[in-house]
Amino acid sequence: MNSGKWKIVGYVLLFAAFLTPGPAHGQEEHKAQSKPRVVLFGINGAEWDIIKPLLLRGEMPNLARVIERGVSGKMRTISAPNCPKIYSIFETSTPPQENGITGFLVHGATANTSMLRTQPLWSLLSQNGVSVGMANVPATFPAKPVNGYMISGMLTRGKDCEDGVLCSPKVSEVTRGDAVYPRSMVQELEKNVGDFHIDCARMPEAKDLPGHEVATVYSWLAQVTKIREEQRRLFDYLLANHPTDFTFFVQSCEDRVGHWLYPIQPYNVGYNSKVHTIQVNAFPDQYRAMDKVLGTILRHVDENTVLMIISDHGIKPLREGESHAAHMDHGGTTPIIAKHDFEDGDDVPGVFIAMGPGIKKGVRVTGLPMSVFDIAPTILHFYGIAQPPQMQGRVLTEIFEDAGTGVTTSASAPD
Numbered sequence: 553m554n555s556g557k558w559k560i561v562g563y564v565l566l567f568a569a570f571l572t573p574g575p576a577h578g579q580e581e582h583k584a585q586s587k588p589r590v591v592l593f594g595i596n597g598a599e600w601d602i603i604k605p606l607l608l609r610g611e612m613p614n615l616a617r618v619i620e621r622g623v624s625g626k627m628r629t630i631s632a633p634n635c636p637k638i639y640s641i642f643e644t645s646t647p648p649q650e651n652g653i654t655g656f657l658v659h660g661a662t663a664n665t666s667m668l669r670t671q672p673l674w675s676l677l678s679q680n681g682v683s684v685g686m687a688n689v690p691a692t693f694p695a696k697p698v699n700g701y702m703i704s705g706m707l708t709r710g711k712d713c714e715d716g717v718l719c720s721p722k723v724s725e726v727t728r729g730d731a732v733y734p735r736s737m738v739q740e741l742e743k744n745v746g747d748f749h750i751d752c753a754r755m756p757e758a759k760d761l762p763g764h765e766v767a768t769v770y771s772w773l774a775q776v777t778k779i780r781e782e783q784r785r786l787f788d789y790l791l792a793n794h795p796t797d798f799t800f801f802v803q804s805c806e807d808r809v810g811h812w813l814y815p816i817q818p819y820n821v822g823y824n825s826k827v828h829t830i831q832v833n834a835f836p837d838q839y840r841a842m843d844k845v846l847g848t849i850l851r852h853v854d855e856n857t858v859l860m861i862i863s864d865h866g867i868k869p870l871r872e873g874e875s876h877a878a879h880m881d882h883g884g885t886t887p888i889i890a891k892h893d894f895e896d897g898d899d900v901p902g903v904f905i906a907m908g909p910g911i912k913k914g915v916r917v918t919g920l921p922m923s924v925f926d927i928a929p930t931i932l933h934f935y936g937i938a939q940p941p942q943m944q945g946r947v948l949t950e951i952f953e954d955a956g957t958g959v960t961t962s963a964s965a966p967d
C-alpha cells in the first residue's frame with residue numbers, strides 16, 4: 553500500500569522539520585518570510601468560448617483585470633480529460649499511467665491520494681520549506697500532511713457516496729478519511745466558516761426530471777449558488793487567517809453546470825426544450841459568479857504575489873453521434889448536453905492566465921505551447937526547487953519578462 557518511497561521520505565522530513573516543535577522552528581518561519589507567494593486558482597472546465605463574450609461585455613471585470621496585467625492563453629490538456637486525471641497531472645507533471653490516477657475510478661475504487669505513485673507538488677514544496685495551503689482541489693482526499701493545511705475537494709467520500717461517482721458531502725458528513733489536515737482545523741473552520749460543502753452539487757438524475765424540470769433546475773441552481781458562496785467565504789477566511797507561500801484553491805461548479813445546462817441552440821445532440829429553455833443563462837452565470845470569487849481572492853493578492861488561474865480542460869457541446877444518456881465520469885445517470893472527455897484533448901483546451909512580479913503584462917500566448925504538465929515545474933521554479941526527473945513538463949519561460957532566469961533569489965532553477 554505504502555509503496556511510494558517519496559511518501560516515507562516526505563513524511564519523515566515533514567514531521568521532523570515542521571510538525572515537531574523545536575529550535576529550528578523559528579528559523580524556518582524566518583526563512584518562509586522571504587519566499588515568493590503564489591496563488592493558484594483552478595476553475596474546473598473553464599471554457600474560453602463562454603468567457604470571451606462575457607469579457608467583451610464587461611461582465612467579468614476581475615478576470616479582465618488579471619488578463620490585462622498578465623499572460624493568458626489556452627492550455628493543452630490530454631486525451632479524454634477529466635478532473636481527477638488532470639489535477640493529478642497539475643500536481644505531479646506525470647501522465648495518469650505513471651502517477652496512478654487514471655480516472656474517477658482506479659481498479660474499481662474512487663481515486664484517492666493514497667494511490668499517487670509520483671510525488672505531488674504539495675509534498676515537494678513542503679519538503680523544501682515552502683508553506684502550502686490547499687482547498688477543494690479534486691482528488692486530494694484523504695487530506696495528507698503538508699507544511700500548512702489541506703482541505704480536500706471533489707471525490708471526498710461521505711455518507712451515501714457510491715464509488716467513483718460525484719458526491720457533495722459537508723465537512724461533518726465526511727467518512728473514510730480526513731477531509732482536513734491538520735484535524736484540529738475542523739473545529740476552527742466550522743466556527744468561522746460553517747459546515748461547508750467540499751464539492752459542488754451533484755447533478756440531478758434523469759429519473760427525477762420528467763414533470764419536475766422547472767423546480768429541479770431552479771432548486772439545483774440555488775444549491776450551486778449556496779455552495780459557491782460557502783467556498784468563497786472559505787477562501788476568504790483561509791487567505792486572511794492562514795496565509796501560505798503557495799496556495800491552491802479550486803471551484804467546480806462551472807463544469808457541473810456546463811455538462812447539464814450549456815447554453816446552446818436546438819438541434820444539438822441532447823437538446824431538451826423542457827430543460828434547456830428554463831435558465832439559458834445558468835452557465836454564463838457561473839462565470840459571472842466565479843468572477844466575484846476571484847474578486848475576493850484579489851483582495852488578498854498584492855503586487856508581490858503571483859496569481860495563476862488554470863483549468864484542467866474546456867467543455868463543448870455534444871456532437872453528432874455522441875450519447876447524451878451516459879456520462880460515466882459523473883455517474884452516468886444525468887442527461888448531459890456538453891462534455892470534455894473528447895478523444896482529441898486539443899478540442900477542449902483549458903485556460904491559463906498568470907500575473908505577478910516578473911511576469912509579462914498584457915501578453916496573449918497563441919497556439920497550444922503551454923500544457924497541463926507545465927504547471928508543477930513552473931510553480932517549483934518560483935521557489936528555486938529543481939524539477940525532479942520524473943516530471944515531464946517544462947518551466948513556462950515564455951511568461952517571464954526575463955525569460956525565467958531571475959524570478960527567484962534562492963537556489964538556481966532548472967531551465
Ligand SMILES: [Zn+2]
Pocket residue numbers: 597807808811882892
Ligand atoms: Zn466534467
